[in-house]
Amino acid sequence: NAGVTQTPKFRVxxxxxxxxxxxxxxxxxxxxxWYRQDPGMGLRLIHYSVGEGTTAKGEVPxxxxxxxxKKQNFLLxxxxxxxxxxxxxxxxxxxxxxxxHFGDGTRLSIL
Amino acid sequence: AQSVTQLDSQVPVFEEAPVELRCNYSSSVSVYxxxxxxxxxxxxxxxxxxxxGSTLVKGINGFEAEFNxxxxxxxxxxxxxxxxxxxxxxxAVSEDGNKLVFGAGTILRVKS
Numbered sequence: 251n252a253g254v255t256q257t258p259k260f261r262v263x264x265x266x267x268x269x270x271x272x273x274x275x276x277x278x279x280x281x282x283x284w285y286r287q288d289p290g291m292g293l294r295l296i297h298y299s300v301g302e303g304t305t306a307k308g309e310v311p312x313x314x315x316x317x318x319x320k321k322q323n324f325l326l327x328x329x330x331x332x333x334x335x336x337x338x339x340x341x342x343x344x345x346x347x348x349x350x351h352f353g354d355g356t357r358l359s360i361l
Numbered sequence: 362a363q364s365v366t367q368l369d370s371q372v373p374v375f376e377e378a379p380v381e382l383r384c385n386y387s388s389s390v391s392v393y394x395x396x397x398x399x400x401x402x403x404x405x406x407x408x409x410x411x412x413x414g415s416t417l418v419k420g421i422n423g424f425e426a427e428f429n430x431x432x433x434x435x436x437x438x439x440x441x442x443x444x445x446x447x448x449x450x451x452x453a454v455s456e457d458g459n460k461l462v463f464g465a466g467t468i469l470r471v472k473s
Contacts, residue, residue, distance in 0.1 A: 254404070281459065290370070292451055292463035293405070300459070308460065340404055349395065350461065352404030 252276055254353035256341050262359045263331045271326040271356050273341030279351075281344050282324040283308075284316060286337040287355070293340060299324055331360045363388040365454050367464035375472050376444055382437040382467045384452035394435040395453040395461065396426055405451065411435065422446070447471045 257272045273282065281300050285293040285308075295308030299318040313335060315327045324343075328335060336359050342350040368383040386392065393412050397405040409420025416428040426437045435452060452464040 290465050292365075292465045293461075294463070295460055298460065309462075342405075349407045349410055350405075352397075352406070354402070354404045 254341055254343055254351055256339075256353040256356050258356060259354070260357045262361065263328075264361055265331060265333060267331050268327070268329050269331065269358075270328075271339055271341075271358075273324045273326070273343075273353060275322055275324075275341075275343040275351070277343060277345070277351065278321070279343035279345050279348075280321075281346065282318065283342040283350065284314070284324065284326045285340045285342065286310065286335075287340060288337050296326065296339075333360050336360045363392065363454050363456055363462050365452050365462055365464035367450075367452055367467045369467050370465070371468045371470065373470045373472060374442055377441050379440050380438065380442050380446075380469065382450050382452075382469065384435045384437065384464060386433050386435065386452075386454045388433075388454060388456055390456050393455045393458055394426075394428060395455070396420065396424070396435075396437050397451045397453060397463075398422075399449045399451065399466075401448075408437070408450070442469070442471050444471050444473060 254275045283298040284296040287293045297316040299305045302321040305316045317325045339356045341353045344350045366385045374380045395410045396408040409418045411418045411428045419425045449466045453461040
């Protein structure tokens with residue numbers, strides 16, 4: 251049972267490039283979340299989803315898009331990467347009555 | 362809007378000593394409260410949560426926290442720490458049980 255798996259674990263991009271981060275969970279959870287973690291700021295919610303086919307904005311959604319085409323997957327896209335998006339990205343999932351379970355993160359550097 | 366303040370960015374402590382990590386929150390409604398731990402290069406793991414009921418909550422690894430509504434606090438305690446407790450600890454609050462708002466984190470450094 252893998253839990254929450256994030257792909258890739260590390261990535262370096264150039265400014266203006268695009269990429270997609272993949273989050274996959276095998277716990278049949280309804281809710282999924284994308285956060286970014288920056289030093290001294292804790293985790294901030296980017297987007298979240300309360301079910302397949304639904305998404306909603308979090309605290310810091312600008313510059314990111316998401317899709318939840320399948321219940322087990324939640325994709326985070328950067329259309330035109332900027333240095334300010336250098337961060338560690340975490341995905342989480344939960345069922346309606348439980349706590350959030352986190353993946354191990356994706357470390358993204360944008361030059 | 363809800364917010365979380367972790368009053369100490371770093372807490373150094375000797376092994377087997379007690380420790381308290383402080384967390385204060387602000388919210389206009391009833392909240393759910395959480396403590397998470399993050400070990401280096403890993404994701405967050407839930408230590409404990411307060412949803413309702415008893416204000417003293419016991420979690421994993423010997424940690425406990427006390428919800429104080431009048432002081433809007435949810436401090437984390439452990440009576441005797443181990444080297445393996447060295448990690449970053451995050452306090453989080455939720456008004457709707459869905460979205461979490463995290464504090465900036467407290468790095469606990471346990472020294473031998």
